[in-house]
Amino acid sequence: MSDAATQAKPVTIVQALNAALNDAMADDDSILVLGEDVADPEDGGVVGVTKGLSTRFGDRRVRSTPIAEQAIIGAAIGASLVGYKPIAEIMLMNFTTVAMDMIVNHAAKLRFMSGGQTNVPIVIRTMTGTGMGSGGQHCDYLEAWFAHTAGMKVVAPSNPADAYGLMRAAINDPDPVLFIENLPDYWRQGEAPKPGHVVPLGRARVAREGTDVTIVSYSRVLNEALAAVEELERAGISAEIIDLRTISPWDRETVCASVAKTARCLVTHEAVTEFGVGAEIAATLHTELFGKLKAPVARLGAPYAPVPFSNPLETAYAPTAKRIAEAAMALVK
């Protein structure tokens, strides 16, 4: 599958991630992969992101684990302290809740607490997202928790090329990176990344230039924002879309520059609005651009509620192109 990276035809995010893992592991023997069902005898992952890796790189470097997330992250941390670069999979983001001690009290803090003697170069891959009808415990976006945790980096790609490039950067990074993958978007097609393509952490991307309003997003909802552009055009509104890509540390410069130009901003994500990532961005923009904004920064996230199962409710839960367009229009008029 690794040659997907060099194909001219579009690839899916699953293929791009698989290519990134293949290319990185081929370049660097210290890279390891561990998690539930990640090896080929277990099907190379429930979605196939790690398919082929254990066959190609051996079952010593690519290991399926018991269902024990504390043990998984602990093993990754320990190996990283002695020269390895483990990529640990926590199947779904809601399962990070059983490994928070390892992630927050240890992975994020060991460099600081040891006065820089040790560091934890691990990547924690996890998937999440509504749209599959899995209900309250399998779809949460919890990125705000980790962004609030000093020492963690948080990444969330929205397309195959960024998925590849951010994964390569996350693996190269000397500090722990939480890498968020969206489940329904796994099969989204996009331009194939060039092998070795790296997207530096902490750099947002202007996904579409515009003049009237800036829409900041990341992960799957970024694609909803792009889908809203046309409707906004029809309404005579030119939207600039920014893909944050890295949630922490986030690219203040790029976001502020865009909003300095448009004077209006909507931040939208799938996580609950209250105390979410949008709050930090809004608070920062109002400070950096005080008196220069034509409207208060708008935030569009999920309602203050767990994820519902019933399809009409689940569909109404996360931001859609339609609701993003409405929110952007409300800002402009």
Place this chain on the structure above:
Amino acid sequence: MSDAATQAKPVTIVQALNAALNDAMADDDSILVLGEDVADPEDGGVVGVTKGLSTRFGDRRVRSTPIAEQAIIGAAIGASLVGYKPIAEIMLMNFTTVAMDMIVNHAAKLRFMSGGQTNVPIVIRTMTGTGMGSGGQHCDYLEAWFAHTAGMKVVAPSNPADAYGLMRAAINDPDPVLFIENLPDYWRQGEAPKPGHVVPLGRARVAREGTDVTIVSYSRVLNEALAAVEELERAGISAEIIDLRTISPWDRETVCASVAKTARCLVTHEAVTEFGVGAEIAATLHTELFGKLKAPVARLGAPYAPVPFSNPLETAYAPTAKRIAEAAMALVK
């Protein structure tokens, strides 16, 4: 100790909490207390908040547990599903990291996921705070995580009377409440609460009226804010101090009304500034009072770093009266 509640002389927060637990348990047999070392054979808690309870109410209602936070919260949730009102202690807030699944995926969501058939009337008591030289894993303020979790309520008193009244309200509440106690402030003296005194959840308190700037805080840092008033006075600045008391759901009305009056606001807390509670408050104020503020809402939290051990560093970590005064002055001039 329960009669501390009726004493005219000031009481400590430890005494007030102990009185609240005593009075509540005396009123309602369904209230239980569990946690590490909470019973009297184990000294009634490491700080003594639960001292005397097992002797008075029996070791069936007040139980010391093994060191197993998932089991502790699970036991509280289960008992709450069959008619009890457990008060579970997670000794330090950093230890909530080993119980996040029980708290976030279960306690906070069961009412919603069951369509209202069940609910989880538990109180989770936990202490935290810098100032004791315990370093990176024992002092974090993680309230933003729980405020971002739909279904949880989050409370953090700053004085004995509120500690009593908020504890009584939290126990009465039909939904899960995270109750945050500050360690160095446990022995802070204050007016003794009247027995039965209840402070409704979701209601902030104007701790001190002022006209030039609103300072919003909670927990120990609220007292630092009060201590900054004098220096601000000397600088000719009249500060209004708001004690949020409940962090989620927070009292938008009271905070907005105050800032509508002063047109300037500083939010200060001990948690890391980035993606912290201050961001939500700032984003909300800029929206509610767009164009009416004389300065951007300022946020003063901890720097983006784990808690350091070395005393001069630890002292420089959390907001102090002095730094709060400086930040408020910067807002006004």
Place this chain on the structure above:
Amino acid sequence: MTSNYAPDGATQLEIYKRAALLKANDERSRKVIMTGRLVMPYYSYRGQEIIPSAMAAALTDADYWVTIYRGIHDMLAKGMPLNDLWAEIAGRVDGTCKGKGGPMHLTYPKKGIMVTTGIVGSSMPIANGIAWGSQLSGNDRVTVATFGDGASNIGAFHESLNLAAVWKLPVIFLCQNNLYGEHTIYEKATAAKRVADRAAAYNMAGVRVNGNDPVEMFAAAREAVERARAGEGPTLIEAMTFRFHGHVFGDADAYMDKAQKKAAIEADPVPLFRARLIAEGIASEDQLAAIEAAIETQIDEAVEFALASPFPGLEELTRDVYAEGVDA
């Protein structure tokens, strides 16, 4: 197993009625999903029917049960009505949870079905708390927590069994060992030869039984229930079984040993049990055929009821987050 706990004929028939219902319901569920009439993540329990059927026969309606995503067999055995079940998995307002919980969070307190969790291991800590409530109230209600073999490797298992033993809680830890945790075979994930061996680490009664044998399974259940009601504490039951299908509907189960799977399906416990009931004269072919026909009709009705039920209104999106009308 101590045979003085063996089920009499009437009890065996009760167990069979449940098992037949469970089997028919799983087959119907997969058909309804296959034909696209319903869309949901479905965790088939086909092959594991005897375990909850026998367990439930040893309980009363007043007893409690905490189950998991792969738990519809547990719930039906414990008495969840078909209409409420089907309306819930269809996401309709007449479902047990008004459609808000779905297949992984079905809840039905009227029959003691208190929590269904989608998190591996999390049925156990909560079951302890319910059992603690029974211990405090002095009622003799027992709480059953079901979980899988893979779950016996997660921290919550350990914390829960230790606490239950130290507190002597009236709880039964029922491990349905179907040999796989998602795509991973038992041996690759679990250091213990038997999950039941782990009971010794808590001074707890532990037993491995053939969960596909109704007599053996019922005897183990009955003994554990008596122990719990007598205040003698928890029991760990490891019920051996096999998952006939992939982990979740749509999973091609390439990772499963074909021969092992074929053999297990050939030894399908429900028809075997059926044949034995007739052979031993406990029930007649006609009797069982009538029972099965009635079940099919009930399921027909439940599916129609579910699909005719309306979806919840959007106001439900933010309802049941907190209690209504409570200050704040």
Place this chain on the structure above:
Amino acid sequence: MTSNYAPDGATQLEIYKRAALLKANDERSRKVIMTGRLVMPYYSYRGQEIIPSAMAAALTDADYWVTIYRGIHDMLAKGMPLNDLWAEIAGRVDGTCKGKGGPMHLTYPKKGIMVTTGIVGSSMPIANGIAWGSQLSGNDRVTVATFGDGASNIGAFHESLNLAAVWKLPVIFLCQNNLYGEHTIYEKATAAKRVADRAAAYNMAGVRVNGNDPVEMFAAAREAVERARAGEGPTLIEAMTFRFHGHVFGDADAYMDKAQKKAAIEADPVPLFRARLIAEGIASEDQLAAIEAAIETQIDEAVEFALASPFPGLEELTRDVYAEGVDA
């Protein structure tokens, strides 16, 4: 215990040197805190000195160790220099962690002291990862994880021992059973009669030894180290001991059984060991007195070195959060 692992005289003397250092260092620490020269949360290990002294004697500098808040004895035994230790607990820039970690997070990779955690149970999952690294590199380094009796009831213990057994990791789980977890006595928290019994739940070698007996403790350590180096997997050692003081400095330990405590202190393992060394002619009174005097001098120097060292500058407050000079 297999006596062919018994320590010879020279090894016993090595163990004693460590034990004497640990004992003297704890006594000095408490004195320095008592007199207010240093302020820190201090978890006395007095009474537990033999365990790490014997364990470390079975290791090389290249082996790894992950310890806990009550771990200064482990670190000194593994070779952390006194100056670096004292400067760290004094919060000074010459400390192992530049004063940023403190007594609960001392780290000294030069001698294999990789992590000190303040979270109960968390030494074990990380130790597994270090051991996994050794397994991958094919070096024969062993990793020791220390923890307490109370920690054997938390989820991380279970997940770690299971993974270590399934992966056959070269790790030693060293439980220092001092009969108390904070204020709670062993029996009240732990369902297992012995922590060592829990090894069976993972098909792991497990042994309970008298951790206060240097010969028994060394033999167990040596055997576990050989097993790990031979690629035969992990070992759980439960070393029985007693905590002479309260959980943390300042704790009045009202909850401790007075008679039990008195008896334990009367059986102080360090002087007993000392007397035996002399009685058996392994060392002379003068020899040991000289060793102890040298230790006191080293500690004097370390305390002075620490108190003379400057505090870190405020720029350290935000340093070491991420790598410096890394993009983003």
